Amino acid sequence: MxxxxxxxxxxxxxxxxxxxxxxxxxxxxxxxxxxxxxxxxxxxxxxxxxxxxxxxxxxxxxxxxxxxxxxxxxxxxxxxxxxxxxxxxxxxxxxxxxxxxxxxxxxxxxxxxxxxxxxxxxxxxxxxxxxxxxxxxxxxxxxxxxxxxxxxxxxxxxxxxxxxxxxxxxxALMDAVTALSGSGPAYVFYMAEAMAAAGEAIGLSPELSQKLARQTVAGAGGLLEESDETASKLRENVTSPGGTTAAALDVLMSEEGIARIIRRAMQEAKNRSKELAG
The missing domain is CATH 3.40.50.720 (NAD(P)-binding Rossmann-like Domain)
Structure with missing residues (x-):
């Protein structure tokens, strides 16, 4: 200091x-x-x-x-x-x-x-x-x-x-910054919400599903922070060909999957940031 x-x-x-x-x-x-x-x-x-x-x-x-x-x-x-x-x-x-x-x-x-x-x-x-x-x-x-x-x-x-x-x-880049890192924590929290709800839908108790979703998101974030590898590489490390993770990623990474949704969401956040800044 x-x-x-x-x-x-x-x-x-x-x-x-x-x-x-x-x-x-x-x-x-x-x-x-x-x-x-x-x-x-x-x-x-x-x-x-x-x-x-x-x-x-x-x-x-x-x-x-x-x-x-x-x-x-x-x-x-x-x-x-x-x-x-x-x-x-x-x-x-x-x-x-x-x-x-x-x-x-x-x-x-x-x-x-x-x-x-x-x-x-x-x-x-x-x-x-x-x-x-x-x-x-x-x-x-x-x-x-x-x-x-x-x-x-x-x-x-x-x-x-x-x-x-x-x-x-x-x-002018601050609107994009707002859309990514400023609002971004809410996207991650919503992912945890969605994972917990999906866990209940496939048979887990609400309590266990909440805990598994929370700790999985928190742990993955910690691993991403501590690792020198990219997010893409860390994803690949968890994904065995033809396995359970690959089956899920086939949905998430489809043409109508999460990448397209996140891009749309961040564009909307950027647009709103510009409006609020006047």
Whole structure:
């Protein structure tokens, strides 16, 4: 965490929104050595924050509670998209000239933040996904011109506490990112749902079917993460010619099978992401 030395009590990190995503990131920063004095938290519901992070002292129910003399080095926007306008309106009253504003809110573009904070404001748009809550996420980031390479490195360090980080240059790709990794966990959860329901349909008890589906999906994901082999190779390793897996894959990999459905689903998600971004 040595490249976080610019984040101090005098030039703190301000976290606006300390729910599941914000709280997961905060836990990672503190675990990796960021001083509690170098963090200012803004959240309307502070009791859970106090309970989870008793070492923190700089807690505020609203942005207005931040001192006018405060000069943050980073402002992390982790509020719900519908709360963003009010948070930014209050934030404009503070000196952000030395700050990077990083948003982890879905659907809010860099242009949206520039409209509120000015074209000279350094802004990073980040798209994490829900496995970040257990440190297994992946976040894709894009920055505007005022963000320096050094600032990008610090943003990467902040986000790596909840998973892997990738940077892109073209913000238009964020709609595709949203469709794949942002919404993707729901596709996997639905696969587990469908497998459990199918297990019941072929004779297993609901309890056993749920457990087998859950552990199979979780275990396969863990194997995919730990292995150096591609998903295709891992699939082939499980598939004996003429065996049970091959019989199932004949259905899943047919012309009307899962690949076509997933492509359609992700296209719809991408289209909706564009609509929501306005």
């Amino acid at each position: 040595s490249n976080l030395s610019t984040i101090t009590a005098e030039n703190p990190l301000v976290l606006i929104g300390c729910g599941k995503m914000g709280g997961s990131m905060l836990a990672g920063w503190l675990k990796e050595g960021l001083s509690p004095d170098a963090v200012q938290i803004v959240d309307p519901f502070l009791d859970p924050v106090r309970k989870s992070f008793p070492e923190l002292g700089n807690l505020h129910e609203a942005v207005d509670g931040l001192g006018q003399s405060l000069k943050p080095s980073f402002v992390i926007m982790a509020v719900k998209p519908q709360m963003m306008n009010d948070a930014l309106a209050a934030l404009k009253e503070h000196d952000l000239s030395s700050a990077v504003v990083m948003s982890v809110a879905a659907g809010k573009t860099i242009h949206y933040f520039e409209d509120h904070l000015g074209l000279d404001q350094a802004i990073v748009r980040a798209m994490p996904n829900t496995p970040a809550a257990i440190g297994k996420g992946i976040t894709v980031c894009v920055a505007n011109g005022p963000v320096s390479d050094a600032a990008k490195n610090i943003c990467s360090t902040l986000l790596e506490t909840v998973g892997d980080v990738e940077w892109i240059d073209d913000e």
